Amino acid sequence: MKVLIHPTYFPSIAHFVAMAKAETLVFEISDNYQKQTYRNRATIYGANGRLDLNIPVHYTQKNRQLYKDVNISNIDNWQDLHLKSLESAYSASPFFEFYIDDLKPLFEVEANNIMDFNFKCLEFIFECLQLPFEYETTQRFQKKPINTLDARPLANSRKEIDQNFTPYAQVFDDKHGFLQNLSILDLLFNEGPNTTIYLESQKLHL
Numbered sequence: 001m002k003v004l005i006h007p008t009y010f011p012s013i014a015h016f017v018a019m020a021k022a023e024t025l026v027f028e029i030s031d032n033y034q035k036q037t038y039r040n041r042a043t044i045y046g047a048n049g050r051l052d053l054n055i056p057v058h059y060t061q062k063n064r065q066l067y068k069d070v071n072i073s074n075i076d077n078w079q080d081l082h083l084k085s086l087e088s089a090y091s092a093s094p095f096f097e098f099y100i101d102d103l104k105p106l107f108e109v110e111a112n113n114i115m116d117f118n119f120k121c122l123e124f125i126f127e128c129l130q131l132p133f134e135y136e137t138t139q140r141f142q143k144k145p146i147n148t149l150d151a152r153p154l155a156n157s158r159k160e161i162d163q164n165f166t167p168y169a170q171v172f173d174d175k176h177g178f179l180q181n182l183s184i185l186d187l188l189f190n191e192g193p194n195t196t197i198y199l200e201s202q203k204l205h206l
Helices: 013-020 076-091 096-107 114-128 182-200
Strands: 002-005 025-027 043-044 049-054
Touching: 002 013, 002 043, 013 096, 043 076, 043 182, 049 076, 076 096, 076 182, 096 114, 114 182
Parallel strands: 002 025
Antiparallel strands: 043 049
16 A cells, blocks of 8 residues: 655654554655744653654745745754653653664754755654654645555544554653643654554544
8 A cells, every 4th residue: 555644743643543544755855945834843741741853944925835845943942851851851751762872863963944854854763663764755735646555644633533542551651641632752762672663553534
């Protein structure tokens, strides 16, 4: 099955369920950038519940830009903030120490382009899962792709699709219960090597 999907910032579990089911993985790189999506946002499980990590970007609604042309705003030290948030949220998780040393370099070298940075984050996750990072990219935008599972709506944070994934142990679930469809980092830090098995066992709703 061919799956078309957006490269997003440490994608949601639903994104990775879709990618795990793909025989051919195609990333959409020919679309216009849209605000309030997971292109520059990842949601993790903090001490107070859901916590959005947002990457600031240079973008105005007046002048449409292609997603691949949007640059990151590094005026505020967002990388340091995101890393500290991840450490605060997951330092007590079973597999945090196993992955954190390889994760840190992503937040220690200044990132400039949002799509390029997202691809680096994806590559990191695929390496953690010991999966080959093999994919194609779009040459032009197609509103209705043929013979393809269109998973691009998963990037829309304003129209979240209920997934009903199987619960797994989370660091703060004694306080707030199980939180669905967070960033893949939540699953990785809590499940470690079992992450791939979990992804392959889940059903995706689009």
